[in-house]
Amino acid sequence: MSGPPNDGNNWGMVKLSGSARTHQAVGDVGEHGLLQLIAERFGRFKAPGVLVSIGDDAAVLKHIGPGAVLSADMLVEGVDFDFAWATPSDVGAKAAAANLSDVAAMGAKPRCLMLSLGLRTRDHVADVLALMTALARVGRTFGAPLVGGDLSRVDGPMIVSVTVVGEGQLRALLRRQHARLGDVVLVSGSLGGAAAGLALLRQGQRAPRSFLARQLRPRPQVALGLALARSGLVTSAADISDGLAKDALHLVPPHLGVELVREALPQMPGLGRVASALGADPYTWALTGGEDFELVVATRQRDVPRLKRVAARVGETLTAVGRVVKRPGLSLQGGPIPRGGFDHFGG
Numbered sequence: 001m002s003g004p005p006n007d008g009n010n011w012g013m014v015k016l017s018g019s020a021r022t023h024q025a026v027g028d029v030g031e032h033g034l035l036q037l038i039a040e041r042f043g044r045f046k047a048p049g050v051l052v053s054i055g056d057d058a059a060v061l062k063h064i065g066p067g068a069v070l071s072a073d074m075l076v077e078g079v080d081f082d083f084a085w086a087t088p089s090d091v092g093a094k095a096a097a098a099n100l101s102d103v104a105a106m107g108a109k110p111r112c113l114m115l116s117l118g119l120r121t122r123d124h125v126a127d128v129l130a131l132m133t134a135l136a137r138v139g140r141t142f143g144a145p146l147v148g149g150d151l152s153r154v155d156g157p158m159i160v161s162v163t164v165v166g167e168g169q170l171r172a173l174l175r176r177q178h179a180r181l182g183d184v185v186l187v188s189g190s191l192g193g194a195a196a197g198l199a200l201l202r203q204g205q206r207a208p209r210s211f212l213a214r215q216l217r218p219r220p221q222v223a224l225g226l227a228l229a230r231s232g233l234v235t236s237a238a239d240i241s242d243g244l245a246k247d248a249l250h251l252v253p254p255h256l257g258v259e260l261v262r263e264a265l266p267q268m269p270g271l272g273r274v275a276s277a278l279g280a281d282p283y284t285w286a287l288t289g290g291e292d293f294e295l296v297v298a299t300r301q302r303d304v305p306r307l308k309r310v311a312a313r314v315g316e317t318l319t320a321v322g323r324v325v326k327r328p329g330l331s332l333q334g335g336p337i338p339r340g341g342f343d344h345f346g347g
Helices: 024-040 088-105 127-143 193-202 209-216 221-230 242-250 272-276 280-289 302-315
Strands: 051-052 065-075 111-120 146-153 160-168 183-187 232-239 258-261 295-299 320-327 327-335
Touching: 024 146, 024 327, 051 320, 065 088, 088 111, 088 127, 088 209, 088 221, 111 221, 111 320, 127 146, 183 242, 183 302, 193 209, 193 272, 193 280, 193 327, 209 280, 221 280, 221 295, 221 302, 221 327, 242 258, 242 280, 242 295, 242 327, 272 280, 295 302, 302 320
Parallel strands: 111 146, 258 327
Antiparallel strands: 065 160, 111 160, 183 295, 183 320, 232 295, 258 320
């Protein structure tokens, strides 16, 4: 951030005598001081397949292939997170998980993360490092170390932008819009917990830690995605980031639709009690709440039992919740379709 707001230096190592104190603000230490702290804290980690990491103009990875899988996701303060109820560590962990979930939905193996931050001069260095530490920790858990990124100054909300690089077998990668008529639709894990956690946080309610964790510290289904891809049984897949009601439609081409069964939706345990306490509908959370970061997949009817066994072998569950039908769009057995599902540009 010297001179122009963004110099694209990919966190290159800066020679600077002395070390800045982490309790200072970003504006106090300046870009070079912050870069030095980042390089000192994160540049020392070594990871298999990473030849050059933080401290140079670009990261260098050993062979990626036969298919490189890349995805990017941006979190904006006030839109995707709020420091009124999320810590910097929460934000970093969630930013990593959201990107890793995209790679999981493709059935790919994560290889590395890159982080770009839009910071204000008043942001505390300690908070920036806490955010990065949590992001790096989640990444390493799933084999994707933090290898670089960029910094820039903003006058508005903080921006956290992450890019993930993964690798997969080209013929095995899971894809959207490839489901076929009659395919069964299944979801992993349980639904609605992240939406319930967000509602509790916004209202300042005391809540079970499990619901807060689903919102603040989601877990991407990386192992399951890899197992499903290896099985060859999945016809289409997506992750549930914007809500099942929206993301299930990513499975089908435009001329087909998805019919879900309301009573089949696997709600997070205790969701009904939380919904009752807040005057909400648990099925609405399960269908449209979003940010569960589970996987929704399609498979042939005859392959459902085998696919469930594949999930069980990696400690996960798959629940049949509907099927692919002729009528385009979404339909729901057992009740009306609630409005919702996250849309960055919706009203």
